[in-house]
Amino acid sequence: MRQTDIAIIGGGLAGSTAAAMLGRAGIAAVLIEPHDSHPPELRCEKISGGQQLDRLRKTGLAEAALRISVHDAQIWIARFGRLIDIRPSQQYGFMYDALVNAIRTEIPAAVEHIRAKATAVVTSDDRQIVTLSNGEQVSARLVVLAHGPSVALYQALGIERRVIGACHSISVGFDIAPVGRAAFAFPSLTYFSERTALRTAYLTLFPVAHGMRANLFVYREMDDPWLRQMRREPAAALDACLPQLRAMIGDYAISGDIRIRPVDLYVSSGHRQAGMVLVGDAFASPCPGSGTGTDKVFTDVTQLCNVHIPRWLATPAMDAAKIVEFYDDPVKQECDAWAEAKAFTLRAVTLDNSLFWRAQRWARFLGRLGQGMVRRTRETMNPSAALRIRTRSS
Missing domain, CATH: 3.30.9 (D-Amino Acid Oxidase; Chain A, domain 2)
Incomplete structure (x- = not known):
């Protein structure tokens, strides 16, 4: 059985960013992801300047992400067939798979990429056991669930998604x-x-x-x-x-x-358990139109990898009392609430005729x-x- 401190399930933007950050920090980790290269997928395709770019920079991976992006420098704003503003822009455009694969190149060699799917996870206050599709098992102090669409795995863990x-x-x-x-x-x-x-x-x-x-x-x-x-x-x-x-x-x-x-907009419930933590889409879905998906990913992963995991690993056990510190993190909670409110505001301002x-x-x-x-x-x-x-x- 493989032994590690952190087992990351899912190699999308959240999982790959976490693997790169933990590897750079010298924390023992494995990335469980079946694909060598992330396949094409319609998810975030640009990063805006200001707050979003600042959040990317906090991961330490901005240089790799911006290297494969195209900076537009200027944006036209229009409505009713009329140009209403031309303003400077700090947008960076890319294809999502190119972004994820660029982040993966920053994962240190010490972080092993296990090319398999996680089929089961057994958690406890001490160590967690991840069973893989190739028959292997991984023992880790903490499991980071970063695979948004894997509903069956979460249901087996008693985690539910409440559609809002x-x-x-x-x-x-x-x-x-x-x-x-x-x-x-x-x-x-x-x-x-x-x-x-x-x-x-x-x-x-x-x-x-x-x-x-x-x-x-x-x-x-x-x-x-x-x-x-x-x-x-x-x-x-x-x-x-x-x-x-x-x-x-x-x-x-x-x-x-x-x-x-x-x-579908959803939020997780039953996730405050020992031995595992949910990040990005695994925890709650953003509305792509509101442009908050990367904000949520970078905020989750930065707070988890820079603040909570180093502190958790400094003492024995990985009980629920530790895990809830991440979900109660005021920086994470503020970002989650802002993203949810922005999703419903955009829908209302588009459709509501009150x-x-x-x-x-x-x-x-x-x-x-x-x-x-x-x-x-x-x-x-x-x-x-x-x-x-x-x-x-x-």
Whole structure:
């Protein structure tokens, strides 16, 4: 039986980041993940500047992540077929599998990658036993569950997922290119919904290594005919949910795989147990449209690996009294509450036609319009600064 301090189950963004951070800290760990290379998957495809970038930097892995990303430098903001602002941007675009695989290259050799699936976990106050699909077993002081979709494993452990938003949103990812010209006029674009009946939050276009990437966020049922149209005639489906888009950005073509990902919002229960801890999607799902998924992953993993695991390993046992310290961590709790609130706010501001939410939509539109006017006035007064921004974006 293999012996280690930490057994990480799942090699997505959360698991790979944890493995890299623990390995760099000299903590004995193994990564249990069947794939050598993470397969293509529609999850986060860009990191924004400010708070999100700061959270990435706290992992110590920002250099590896940004190395495979494309910085757009400038973003256009539009609504109702109208450009309302052009502002500096710190967005970095990438494909999710490229990001995860870049993080995996930072995992030290001392962290063994076991290419198998975890089929069972037996926990206790002392050591945990993980049984693998290849028949092997791993004994660890702590198990980190970082494999979001593995429902059966969690149910066997008595962990349940309470759905708080069934089919809360649907994300659509695809490649897009201009027709009849070499490039779009903008480095990146965020285009907000034109009216609530279209059930569309927004479209974001941003550069990645192979071209321009599109992420579209809608609120529809899985049997909606629009989804079938999106798979078969994606350009027509995009025209249908954002009718004024083509007139603003020019003719376009959609290519490559159309990836559609419905999301149920859920939170875990029964997880405050000895010997194991849940991070990222394993603990609670984010809404991709709210852009908080990487915030939750980086916050969970940073607090766990930098704060709690070193303290837990310094004393014997791994009882529930230790584990709850992570779930009660005020930094984690603040991030979780913020992400959940943002998910429901985005849905309401997109769909709700009550007086309050109509006012919220107009306040956001007028606020962005006002910011754009102020920015253009400043650029008129300081043209050299505006030229530097345009030069960087080109």
